[in-house]
Amino acid sequence: xxxxxxxxxxxxxxxxxxxxxxxxxxxxxxxxxxxxxxxxxxxxxxxxxxxxxxxxxxxxxxxxxxxxxxxxxxxxxxxxxxxxxxxxxxxxxxxxxxxxxxxxxxxxxxxxxxxxxxxxxxxxxxxxxxxxxxxxxxxxxxxxxxxxxxxxxxxxxxxxxxxxxxxxxxxxxxxxxxxxxxxxxxxxxxxxxxxxxxxxxxxxxxxxxxxxxxxxxx
Amino acid sequence: xxxxxxxxxxxxxxxxxxxxxxxxxxxxxxxxxxxxxxxxxxxxxxxxxxxxxxxxxxxxxxxxxxxxxxxxxxxxxxxxxxxxxxxxxxxxxxxxxxxxxxxxxxxxxxxxxxxxxxxxxxxxxxxxxxxxxxxxxxxxxxxxxxxxxxxxxxxxxxxxxxxxxxxxxxxxxxxxxxxxxxxxxxxxxxxxxxxxxxxxxxxxxxxxxxxxxxxxxx
Numbered sequence: 001x002x003x004x005x006x007x008x009x010x011x012x013x014x015x016x017x018x019x020x021x022x023x024x025x026x027x028x029x030x031x032x033x034x035x036x037x038x039x040x041x042x043x044x045x046x047x048x049x050x051x052x053x054x055x056x057x058x059x060x061x062x063x064x065x066x067x068x069x070x071x072x073x074x075x076x077x078x079x080x081x082x083x084x085x086x087x088x089x090x091x092x093x094x095x096x097x098x099x100x101x102x103x104x105x106x107x108x109x110x111x112x113x114x115x116x117x118x119x120x121x122x123x124x125x126x127x128x129x130x131x132x133x134x135x136x137x138x139x140x141x142x143x144x145x146x147x148x149x150x151x152x153x154x155x156x157x158x159x160x161x162x163x164x165x166x167x168x169x170x171x172x173x174x175x176x177x178x179x180x181x182x183x184x185x186x187x188x189x190x191x192x193x194x195x196x197x198x199x200x201x202x203x204x205x206x207x208x209x210x211x212x213x214x215x216x217x218x
Numbered sequence: 219x220x221x222x223x224x225x226x227x228x229x230x231x232x233x234x235x236x237x238x239x240x241x242x243x244x245x246x247x248x249x250x251x252x253x254x255x256x257x258x259x260x261x262x263x264x265x266x267x268x269x270x271x272x273x274x275x276x277x278x279x280x281x282x283x284x285x286x287x288x289x290x291x292x293x294x295x296x297x298x299x300x301x302x303x304x305x306x307x308x309x310x311x312x313x314x315x316x317x318x319x320x321x322x323x324x325x326x327x328x329x330x331x332x333x334x335x336x337x338x339x340x341x342x343x344x345x346x347x348x349x350x351x352x353x354x355x356x357x358x359x360x361x362x363x364x365x366x367x368x369x370x371x372x373x374x375x376x377x378x379x380x381x382x383x384x385x386x387x388x389x390x391x392x393x394x395x396x397x398x399x400x401x402x403x404x405x406x407x408x409x410x411x412x413x414x415x416x417x418x419x420x421x422x423x424x425x426x427x428x429x430x431x432x433x434x435x436x
Contacts, residue, residue: 058354058357058358060358060361060362061362062362064361064362066357066361085343085344085347086344087343087344087345087347087348087351088347088350088351089347089348089351090350090351090354090355114336114340115336115340116336117336118332118333118334118335118336118339121336121339121340121342121343122332122333122339124339124343125303125339125342125343125346126303126304126305127305128343128346128347128350129303129305129306129307129346130305130307131350132306132308132346132349132350132353133305133306133307133308135350135353135354135357136276136308136353137308138357139276139284139286139353139356139357139360140276140278142357142360142361143278143282143284143360143397144278144279144280144282179361
């Protein structure tokens with residue numbers, strides 16, 4: 001099984017380009033919590049998620065975090081190969097949120113093909129535009145949405161990703177996703193408890209009134 | 219004078235591609251304040267700034283604004299041609315901050331060349347990566363920087379752009395750049411006055427202590 005066929009562009013490449021990518025790519029396993037990529041000094045390569053889940057986030061000078069986007073099965077991560085483009089002037093950190101398998105496509109191989117292949121360059125454009133759209137959505141959220149709405153949306157989204165209304169997640173982790181201090185998260189969660197939307201126990205948040213959360217979100 | 223030669227990629231295109239771009243492009247003049255592009259329903263074309271200054275910003279549902287980036291002479295605006303890529307799923311508004319002349323490159327002509335030209339596709343990638351970097355910088359600012367630092371940086375940057383320490387700008391306009399209500403801007407400007415950093419008069423902000431502002435910024 002050649003995982004590269006997951007890339008919609010793969011059959012638009014020449015046979016020798018396909019071979020170069022296939023020969024150089026390799027599978028890598030990550031444990032939950034493991035860092036895959038740490039800022040622009042790394043040039044890990046392009047990452048194709050085979051299974052599991054990755055999180056792309058930025059870190060402030062004093063260690064605060066905010067999630068930019070997540071990557072699921074068959075998603076491609078470009079910014080782990082930021083050296084393929086000089087104009088990428090920012091740091092993103094990527095970590096495994098679950099045990100994850102990825103295919104690593106070495107940057108220099110990808111770059112050398114992209115330079116001559118219009119299909120691959122346009123494919124890369126498309127990936128970047130998708131991520132750009134997610135980041136613009138994020139700006140919209142942090143600029144104009146109150147924290148109760150963002151937290152309600154986050155909880156509903158987590159329940160959707162995990163396929164359960166019982167979320168095993170700490171207040172600190174939520175804060176790192178949303179870019180807020182833990183205390184702010186705890187305070188709002190307690191407000192949600194008082195409103196009968198969720199219940200809290202050690203390390204667990206249970207959504208008890210999904211529609212109520214949806215109403216807050218809108 | 220063919221303004222398209224401002225594009226660093228121009229001489230990597232074939233003669234017929236150069237001709238197609240040259241024949242279809244046209245100069246357009248914008249008055250200060252004029253809207254050039256209004257969200258994703260428009261597909262105005264790629265914009266090459268010949269003179270003047272443009273501002274790219276987003277608008278919240280209830281009309282609040284925040285500046286994403288600015289475009290100066292020889293800068294290229296891609297998102298005014300968002301129809302060239304399906305994955306661009308966000309709205310940006312572009313307006314002239316000064317009387318401005320631009321070269322408009324029609325989207326469909328650019329797109330048809332980009333699809334077959336690796337140099338043009340890679341050039342487009344580079345532009346998008348630059349804008350992405352600016353937007354990531356913005357997230358860093360709004361998430362982690364206090365408003366006094368952002369305002370000090372904005373004033374120093376304006377003085378730099380305008381080449382003068384006497385800025386003709388309203389508090390509301392500053393609010394629209396930084397994504398804050400006018401009252402918040404006014405309050406912080408008054409604080410700057412008390413600290414001896416600026417002086418205010420009708421419609422004008424004068425920077426009286428540049429180093430003081432720099433100290434706040436850091």
